Structures are given as structure tokens and as C-alpha cells.
Amino acid sequence: MxxxxxxxxxxxxxxxxxxxxxxxxxxxxxxxxxxxxxxxxxxxxxxxxxxxxxxxxxxxxxxxxxxxxxxxxxxxxxxxxxxxxxxxxxxxxxxxxxxxxxxxxxxxxxxxxxxxxxxxxxxxxxxxxxxxxxxxxxxxxxxxxxxxxxxxxxxxxxxxxxxxxxxxxxxxxxxxxxxxxxxxxxxxxxxxxxxxxxxxxVDLTPKILGEAKFLQEHRPAGMLFGHLVRPPTYAAKLLSVNAASVQKMPGVVKVVRNGSFLGVVAQREEQALAAANALNASAKWEVEKKLPTHDGIFDWLRTTKPNRVINTKVQPRVGGETPAKTIEATYYRPYHMHASIGTSAAIATMGADGVMLIQTHSQSVFETSIAIAKMLGLEPSKVRCQHMQGAGCYGHNMADDAAADAALLAMAVPGKPVRLQYTREQEHKWEPYGSAMVIQTKAGVDANGNVLDWDLQIWSTPHGTRPGGEPGNLLSARYLEKPFVQPVPTNGGPPNYAADRNGIALYDFAGHQVLTHFITDMPVRVSSTRGLGAYANVFAIESFMDELALAANIDPLTYRLRFLKDERARDVLQQAADKFGWNSWKKTINRGRGIGFARYKNIAGYCAVALEVEVNPRNGRIRVMRAVAAADSGHIVNPDGVSNQIEGGLIQSLSWSLKEEVKFDDTQILSTDWNSYPILTFSEIPPVEVVLVNRPGAPFLGTGEASQGPTSAALANAVFDATGVRFRRLPLTPERVKQGLDKKGTA
Structure with a gap:
């Protein structure tokens, strides 16, 4: 089709x-x-x-x-x-x-x-x-x-x-x-x-049978192979390289240098890789050390002056009742990779008609084509992007960069298709990550646990640096002899800002305020990962709801329903709880249950997730025993498609929440392979049940990013239920959990 x-x-x-x-x-x-x-x-x-x-x-x-x-x-x-x-x-x-x-x-x-x-x-x-x-x-x-x-x-x-x-x-x-x-x-x-x-x-059968080609597998006639040499660090500048000797290597068609952009085009892939390795060995770079490190990033976020402070008075409280107590908590999200199994790729051909044809798995083909045209000095009509399916990714990974890099190499060999695919190390080190975040919550409650004042503060760098028609958002454009400057990122627009996406809780509180500290400085490269800021904000909100419920000695489900007025939201939450068997669940040693809820962006799909976990106190390992999700996507077009999105988002969120964290020192990214950036394995995936709430005649609601936030919160809440220790920093690695259990506090 x-x-x-x-x-x-x-x-x-x-x-x-x-x-x-x-x-x-x-x-x-x-x-x-x-x-x-x-x-x-x-x-x-x-x-x-x-x-x-x-x-x-x-x-x-x-x-x-x-x-x-x-x-x-x-x-x-x-x-x-x-x-x-x-x-x-x-x-x-x-x-x-x-x-x-x-x-x-x-x-x-x-x-x-x-x-x-x-x-x-x-x-x-x-x-x-x-x-x-x-x-x-x-x-x-x-x-x-x-x-x-x-x-x-x-x-x-x-x-x-x-x-x-x-x-x-x-x-x-x-x-x-x-x-x-x-x-x-x-x-x-x-x-x-x-x-x-x-x-x-329609796309599944040929993929399952191995008939369909992902872009990474595409091999047009007459194709040449390209490879890049990346700088060792973000701020490095190329001082010198022995290009002449590499140009003489077997199969090398062209060595391409433009400022600190360095690449090679060869007849075969192994020849291109060998030439790139030779270039890398002879290259001399000027290197700076100025990153805050992965352990220091949260302090950096709290102390760096924000570019913009957004004060959202969701619900000013009327009345002067004094809270019986004030409860506070702070939550932390690290940088996350897209971690695509297939590294990003593109094929570019500079045609005889002067049109650059780029086959790409970019999610932003229109904006990317304009950005590349500006980078190459071509009219927008002279760059055509044609989407081909890639090996799977949600968000701004390196697909746009690969399209730009292939085009830069193709300009040097007109008439020949040039295929470029990054190595695993290049993808891991240079892709734009999901931003690290700090979320501080505070609630003033009355004697019955009712929230009188809800205050949420967010510290975050950007979540959107897609090309947007601007060459400066393409990685290599910044390293050219005449470099393009990256535009200062914005935080999007209401009601779906990026850093504070889902920062406004859907609950009906007497007083409700959200303060966003939006920081445009970027120690490491960042952009859109699935859900943007919603993943961390929902994690914080739904974890804190459990903490408030505990302080009020009220069941977490009952506590949420007390403040949830949206009937569709209540329905989804109740359906997840019923399918899970919330009221009949019996607690056993080292096992716990947790629940989380959100409506994505407060305008898209509703989703509630309930999890059962087992925590091994000897080593801190968390095993998710089972997962139940309920979703309301409005009028459902394809139930299997909706279920797949909820399941996939839930599993990806478990991977983020249990394992994933980009690590870096003061100079460069240290997470360069699957050992230094592990992801969830097949054996660790729990059975997942999905309940769909269909609303015939209602508007279609987006679903692809609905389950990530509720899953992270449900996990943290279940781990607390199993251990009595509240974990507020992600991911919940065995080392972090074991340390928290030994201290019997919070982590």
C-alpha cells in the first residue's frame, strides 16, 4: 500500500x-x-x-x-x-x-x-x-x-x-x-x-518475512559509501589531518573536509570505514573540558540562570485556610538516548537536474529539506526528502543529521548515490538526548489530606532542537568552515510546552501553580525524545500523589479519585485498577503494587498503568511481574494499533526507568555502546494487559506517548510499596536500589 x-x-x-x-x-x-x-x-x-x-x-x-x-x-x-x-x-x-x-x-x-x-x-x-x-x-x-x-x-x-x-x-x-x-x-x-x-x-507482514527493506538495507545501483570522522568532543576543532595519504587508499573516491567536518566516500563500505579510521588516526584536534558530568548535572540545572521563567497560575486559591502540614519532594530524570537498534542512515544523490534527492527516515522531512538546502546554498525546491522507514525510533534522533551528512558528501561526487550510516559509537555519542530534569513538588494539605496549595517547579534544558528549517540545528553544519550557529531553542507553545509538558496535573486542587525554569544552555546535545518533558513530570506528579496519600493514610487509588473530576480520566483509572485486581490484591514479602495516571498533554489520550514488582533485597534488582494499562484514545480506529502503542510505550518507559542514563565526564560522552548504556532485554519484559475504552464518535486522540509517564510513576510507587523506601532519582538501577535499602531512606 x-x-x-x-x-x-x-x-x-x-x-x-x-x-x-x-x-x-x-x-x-x-x-x-x-x-x-x-x-x-x-x-x-x-x-x-x-x-x-x-x-x-x-x-x-x-x-x-x-x-x-x-x-x-x-x-x-x-x-x-x-x-x-x-x-x-x-x-x-x-x-x-x-x-x-x-x-x-x-x-x-x-x-x-x-x-x-x-x-x-x-x-x-x-x-x-x-x-x-x-x-x-x-x-x-x-x-x-x-x-x-x-x-x-x-x-x-x-x-x-x-x-x-x-x-x-x-x-x-x-x-x-x-x-x-x-x-x-x-x-x-x-x-x-x-x-x-x-x-x-500493512507494513508488518513484509517486515516479519524479511521482504521489506528498511532504509538501512537499501542499496541503489551505483551506490558509493560514506563515513564520517567525528570530533572527540562537542567543542573540539580540527587543526590538521593527513588527507592526501588517505585519498590514495584503495577504493577511496573522495576525502571531504570542510572546516572541522571530515568525511570520506569510497566504492565499498569496508574501504570507507578503513579510510575514516586512517583519517581519525592522523587528525589533530583542539579539545576543551567544560561539561558538568552526569553526577553534577542536577546541581548545574538548579544553579544555572534560566533563559525564561514561566509562572503558570493554574488555579489561584480562594480563601485563607492555613495548611495543617506542608509536604515536599524533589525528583530527578537523567539524560536519555533514543538508543535506536539500527543506527541512523541516509542516501543522497546530487542529480544532473541540480536536485539533491535524500532518502531519509527523518520525522521532519519538510523542515529538514529546507534546513539542508540552506546549509548547501541551494534553493528549497532543489532539495527533495523522501521518507523511507528506518529501524525504529520515536523522537529526534540522528536521522536528520545523517540526511545532512550524506548530502554534504554527495555534493562532492555528483550523480552518484552516497549511503551513510553511523557507527554505534557515533550514534550513542552524538545523538540529541532527552533532557535531564529536576522537578520539585510541594503541597500544603489540610487535616484530611486535601490539597490546599499545589506547587510544582521544573528545571530543564530544551526538548526541541529539530531542524525546523534552520541549518544550525543540523550537527555538521556547526563544524563547517563557515559554520551555522544553532538557534536559541524555545519551549514550544501552550498548552503543550516541552519542558513542562504534563507539568499541570489534571487533578482539581484548591490552589495550583507551576513554575518552569527553562534553561537554553545545553551542556550536552538535547532534543525530543518520546513524550518530551511529560515522562519526568508525570513521574514526579504521580509519585508525589502516592506520597500525599501515604501521609493522609488513604489508599492511593482512592486518593487520586478524590481530586479527579474528569469522568473519562476516572473511568480509565478505575478500569486499570479493576483489571489489575487492585482491591483484591494481597501483599506478600518483597512485592508491591503501584499505579500512575495522566492524560498526555492534558489534551490527548488518557492512560493509567498498574504494576506489580518484586524487589530482591540482597542485590536491589527489580523484577516487574505484570503490567496492566487502560487507555482512552477517543474513537478507536485500529484497536491493535492502540494496544501496540500503549504496550510499546510502557516497555520503553520501563527500560528508561530501570536502566537508562547517559554518562559523561567533563570532556565527552562515556556511554558509547550497549554495555555502557544498557536497555531492557526481552527476558525482562513483563506480561502486559491493555484495556481499551472506545468512544465512538469522539475525536481521535493521540496515543503514542500516553503510557510513558504513568509507567515510570507506577514503577516507583510499586517499589516503595515493596520496600518502604521512596526512590526519586531515575533510573532505579540495582546499585541505586541496594544503596537506598541499606540506608532505609530515600534515593
Whole structure:
């Protein structure tokens, strides 16, 4: 269903042989269609208003669906195909999807933030419904029958008098080259054939059978291999290198040096690697020592002057009741890697037409193409990014950097595809990490444990340095002879700021305030990891809720429900607890239970997680025995897809919370392989049960980042229940747990 294309838009239309109702709109006009005087359209239809940007009805009896969002393993291409097929009344196998090709599809920005369902899927639903209405009008005219007398079966329009005509026979030039009106209502849930069904993900079977190629496996004809030599540290500068001798090595096509950017292109991969190693051996660098170290980062965060302080008065308290007691706690999150199993890669070709074609697994193909064009000194139209699926990652890893680096090397060998893939050490040392954070909580409570004043303070560096059209956010652009300066990061916009994402608790407190200390200095490279600041903020909030419940001598579930007014939130929390058997659970030695809840960004999917753990007091090892999650994603399109996202997020969060921490000294990153940065293994994954709360007719809610925060809190709460020791610094490694147990305090 998903085609990978290397031709131009015009070439694509010629070679497919399809006669279609519509053509894709040009990229440069994709974001300029919205007239401020026209009604707001649903989802990404607002910024890509032409129906022809989204859909083509083809003479070969298929429908081409074009989307700007890309497949990362989250199942979005399957979900939008289900929606399109239902709204058009066609079989699912007729839907062909093209995604993430900057020359062909609508610009939907970055695939991130759990926005694919609320923005892309909503746009597809409304666009498809409107196209169906247009096709029915055309059919009514051709059959000379009233529109309300027509029905559709798999693309065949049937009239009550027995006459019929198929969609594919209604080809009338520019029929879809019009703006959507937003006036056609999608079908009610009762008429859905595919929406709500566990349709097998279209990309899974070929992956399971080894038929599909990830970008990392792609080998176009005539391809050359590139490798880079990275500086030893962030601030290092290249003083000298013996490039001439390396240029003479077997298979070397070109040694490329531009300032402190250093790379090589060779005929075979092992030749490129050998040449890169030779360059590295002869390179002389100027090195600085100025990092605060991984143990010193939390003090650094608390003492560094913030670039911006955001004071959010969520609920000013009315009344002068004095709290009976004040309870405080501080929580810590380290830097996290994306830790993709497959290292980042890209293939770039400088074409004879002057267009740089880059095949990439970037989540931000549009912005990255613009940033690379600026870096290379090309017009934006001369850089085309084409998404290919990579080996799995959520967030801003090194895919964009690989695209830029491949392009820099490809400029030196025009006409030849250049493949670049980082080594494990390069990926680990140079990728942008998830920011370390400190979260301080304080609550004034009355004699019954009711929260009178809730104060939460956050210290964090940025969570977003994606290219955003700016070369300075591409790693190698900063090392060129004429370097690009990295823009000062921002903290996003309300209600989904990055550092303080989910910093506002969903609970109804009498007084509620959040203070964010946003620090734009970055000792180590940082950007978006799955959930951004939500993971740490929910960990802190939900851990502190347990601490308040303990102080009030109230069951943690009961305590949460006391302050939770949102009925859907209460439902999810109760469903997780019921499935877990919260009220019937019997405590045994060294075992504990814990629960955590959040609504991602307070606007997306609801999720509650309950865990049972066993803690070995002799060595501090935590074993997660079982996990239960409940999720409300609004109207569910694909139940399997939602369950997979909840399960995957839960497992990844356990890995973060139990093992993962980037370590560095005053000079460089020390976590360079899987031994120095371990992740959860298959044998450590617990059985996971997921309860789905479906809301037919409700808006689609993003789910991909809903379970990370609740899982970290549920883990810490369960460990406390098992040991009586409150752990507030992640990860909960055996060494840290054993130390805490020996002290019998907090850690």
C-alpha cells in the first residue's frame, strides 16, 4: 500500500499510467492555501485545503491517498487507510498510500507529539467524505438520478433503477482541484466497516518475512559509501589531518573536509570505514573540558540562570485556610538516548537536474529539506526528502543529521548515490538526548489530606532542537568552515510546552501553580525524545500523589479519585485498577503494587498503568511481574494499533526507568555502546494487559506517548510499596536500589 518513489512528481504521473481526478499540489503552496476569511477546516485540512492534495481516484480502480505524516512503526498508514476506505466505501486493498515525500504530499510538518491521529487522520476522514460527496454528484449527473437515491459498494455507485457507474469511470479532469468546504459530515460509527476493527498493519507482514527493506538495507545501483570522522568532543576543532595519504587508499573516491567536518566516500563500505579510521588516526584536534558530568548535572540545572521563567497560575486559591502540614519532594530524570537498534542512515544523490534527492527516515522531512538546502546554498525546491522507514525510533534522533551528512558528501561526487550510516559509537555519542530534569513538588494539605496549595517547579534544558528549517540545528553544519550557529531553542507553545509538558496535573486542587525554569544552555546535545518533558513530570506528579496519600493514610487509588473530576480520566483509572485486581490484591514479602495516571498533554489520550514488582533485597534488582494499562484514545480506529502503542510505550518507559542514563565526564560522552548504556532485554519484559475504552464518535486522540509517564510513576510507587523506601532519582538501577535499602531512606 505504501510506495517508495524516486521520480519527480511529473515523472511519477507519467510512469504510473494512472488517469486521475487530481494532481498533488506544489510543496511551496502547501501552507499558503488557508484564507483567514474562510471557515476553519478539520485537522491538517486547515493548512492543506485542496482535496487534490490528499486524494486521487485512479483509472486502474485504486485510490491514492497522500499524507505528510510518516510511518515510524506507530501504524498511522494503516489507520488512515482504514478511514479512507470507510469514508469512500471502497475495499481496503484499493487504497495506496504515498507518505513523506516532499515533492508529492501535503506538508503536515513533523510527525511527532501524538498528532498524527487528531490532525492527519481527521483531515483524511473529512477529505475522503467530501470526495465521496463529489463523486456522488458526478454519478447522479451521469445516471440522471437524484443523489439521495444512490448507494456505493466498493466504489460502484448504484441507483435505485438498476443503473450504475464506478468511481473510476467518473474521471473528469480537475474535479478535485478545489478547496474542501468542511460541510460534509463523516459517516456515523454504525456505518463503519474498517474503523474500529483490528486490521493487520500493512507494513508488518513484509517486515516479519524479511521482504521489506528498511532504509538501512537499501542499496541503489551505483551506490558509493560514506563515513564520517567525528570530533572527540562537542567543542573540539580540527587543526590538521593527513588527507592526501588517505585519498590514495584503495577504493577511496573522495576525502571531504570542510572546516572541522571530515568525511570520506569510497566504492565499498569496508574501504570507507578503513579510510575514516586512517583519517581519525592522523587528525589533530583542539579539545576543551567544560561539561558538568552526569553526577553534577542536577546541581548545574538548579544553579544555572534560566533563559525564561514561566509562572503558570493554574488555579489561584480562594480563601485563607492555613495548611495543617506542608509536604515536599524533589525528583530527578537523567539524560536519555533514543538508543535506536539500527543506527541512523541516509542516501543522497546530487542529480544532473541540480536536485539533491535524500532518502531519509527523518520525522521532519519538510523542515529538514529546507534546513539542508540552506546549509548547501541551494534553493528549497532543489532539495527533495523522501521518507523511507528506518529501524525504529520515536523522537529526534540522528536521522536528520545523517540526511545532512550524506548530502554534504554527495555534493562532492555528483550523480552518484552516497549511503551513510553511523557507527554505534557515533550514534550513542552524538545523538540529541532527552533532557535531564529536576522537578520539585510541594503541597500544603489540610487535616484530611486535601490539597490546599499545589506547587510544582521544573528545571530543564530544551526538548526541541529539530531542524525546523534552520541549518544550525543540523550537527555538521556547526563544524563547517563557515559554520551555522544553532538557534536559541524555545519551549514550544501552550498548552503543550516541552519542558513542562504534563507539568499541570489534571487533578482539581484548591490552589495550583507551576513554575518552569527553562534553561537554553545545553551542556550536552538535547532534543525530543518520546513524550518530551511529560515522562519526568508525570513521574514526579504521580509519585508525589502516592506520597500525599501515604501521609493522609488513604489508599492511593482512592486518593487520586478524590481530586479527579474528569469522568473519562476516572473511568480509565478505575478500569486499570479493576483489571489489575487492585482491591483484591494481597501483599506478600518483597512485592508491591503501584499505579500512575495522566492524560498526555492534558489534551490527548488518557492512560493509567498498574504494576506489580518484586524487589530482591540482597542485590536491589527489580523484577516487574505484570503490567496492566487502560487507555482512552477517543474513537478507536485500529484497536491493535492502540494496544501496540500503549504496550510499546510502557516497555520503553520501563527500560528508561530501570536502566537508562547517559554518562559523561567533563570532556565527552562515556556511554558509547550497549554495555555502557544498557536497555531492557526481552527476558525482562513483563506480561502486559491493555484495556481499551472506545468512544465512538469522539475525536481521535493521540496515543503514542500516553503510557510513558504513568509507567515510570507506577514503577516507583510499586517499589516503595515493596520496600518502604521512596526512590526519586531515575533510573532505579540495582546499585541505586541496594544503596537506598541499606540506608532505609530515600534515593
Amino acid at each position: 505504501h510506495k517508495e518513489l524516486t521520480a519527480s512528481r511529473r515523472g511519477f504521473l507519467k510512469t504510473t499510467g494512472y488517469l486521475s481526478l487530481a494532481f498533488a499540489i506544489p510543496l511551496d503552496s502547501a501552507l499558503s492555501q488557508a484564507n483567514p476569511n474562510t471557515p476553519r477546516l478539520p485537522g491538517d485540512l486547515q493548512t492543506n485545503r485542496k482535496l487534490s492534495a490528499w486524494l486521487r481516484v485512479n483509472a486502474n480502480q485504486t485510490v491514492t491517498l497522500l499524507v505528510g505524516k510518516v510511518e515510524l512503526g506507530q501504524g498511522i498508514l494503516t489507520a488512515v487507510s482504514q478511514i479512507c476506505a470507510d469514508e469512500l466505501d471502497i475495499d481496503l486493498n484499493r487504497v495506496q498510500v504515498i507518505s513523506g515525500d516532499t515533492a508529492l504530499v501535503p506538508n503536515e510538518g513533523v510527525t511527532a507529539g501524538s498528532f498524527s491521529m487528531p490532525y492527519c487522520a481527521t483531515a483524511v476522514q473529512h477529505a475522503s467524505a467530501e470526495v465521496r460527496a463529489i463523486l456522488l454528484e458526478l454519478a447522479a449527473e451521469k445516471l440522471n438520478q437524484p443523489v439521495n437515491s444512490l448507494t456505493v459498494q466498493d466504489g460502484k455507485v448504484l441507483a435505485s433503477n438498476g443503473s450504475n457507474v464506478a468511481y473510476w469511470d467518473l474521471i473528469v479532469g480537475e474535479s478535485l482541484n478545489r478547496e474542501a468546504t468542511g460541510t460534509i459530515k463523516p459517516k456515523p460509527a454504525s456505518q463503519h466497516r474498517y474503523i474500529g476493527q483490528p486490521v493487520h498493519r
